[in-house]
Amino acid sequence: MFKAIQIDKTDGQYAASLVELDEQALPEGDVTVEIDYSSINYKDALAITGRGPIVRQFPMVPGIDFAGKVIASDSADFAVGDRVLLTGWGVGERHWGGLAGKARVKGEWLTKIPDNADAKQVMAIGTAGFTAMLCVQALLDHGVKPENGPVLVTGAGGGVGSCAAIILATLGYQVTASTGRPQEADWMRDQLGVSEIINREELSAPGKPLQKERWAAAVDTVGSHTLSNVCASVRYDGIVAACGMAQGMDLPATVAPFILRGVTLRGIDSVMVNSAKRPAIWEKACQYLTPEVLSKLSEEYPLTDAITVAEKLLDGKIRGRAVIACKA
């Protein structure tokens, strides 16, 4: 038996609760993992609270990421004892996920934990940090250099935003953080290495199609008017890596920044990234988001607190990353 968060929908009533499950109940898959850590991402919070249509079938164990040790395997790629992690692939949405003591999944969804990292570090990074690394990689691939000017990160107080800010600052970029939490300004400056902080209200209302060129590049976790205003304010030939929708799914923009300033809008998806590309991104993420760095932007909670943490995250009360210890 192991503990898990389970989401049920009976007679239209949606509810998440802590339950005890038998290993027999686990879904099909060729690898079974004993989970040490998972985390609460925005998507997990929407799933657990039911505030967003994330869960596709019931009952569901949420948790879009996890890390632990292989305890049974029919996969040629994984042996008992291997240290593995998983992010995405619809786990925690369509297939039982990581907010549990155990999971059974397809081996092709797993990535080996980098040699010098451990389960806690990779889950302090989690889907959010992996996505942040994908966003920063898009900026690097575009050729953005620190001397080109400041880089904007929106939703900087959240998981993806805080990880992106700290990676960029470590790489020598001057980072501007957009946030709705001015009370976190000292933390952002001192711990994330942010140079400038702007109130997210500066970007959240409808704006002009082209605005003053302020940033060499941007990582946007917010979408909607914020993303439109960010595209309208990025310098000539700049790039915006867009991964989120915390303000909204809409994009009320014009083509002006793209056709008059050559701005690139690069979409970032972490869920279906090709397995072959993942190890290198994880290596890099672990290189920049070390345990010491992560201690400044993550907090550990027991599995029994996962539901409360999910609610707090959507209320903007979780700073950075929430790591969940799943081992009983």
Ligand code: NDP
């Ligand atoms: P968090 O909840 O940790 O962070 C989101 C942040 O967005 C908040 O902390 C807040 O930052 C800001 N925010 C919230 N509401 C609003 C609003 N109405 N207007 C403007 N800003 C707002 O979530 P994550 O960091 O885990 O995820 C961020 C986004 O990225 C989500 O939309 C998520 O779905 C998406 N995502 C996408 C992935 C992909 O593969 N494309 C993978 C992972 C996440 P502050 O308080 O600083 O203002």
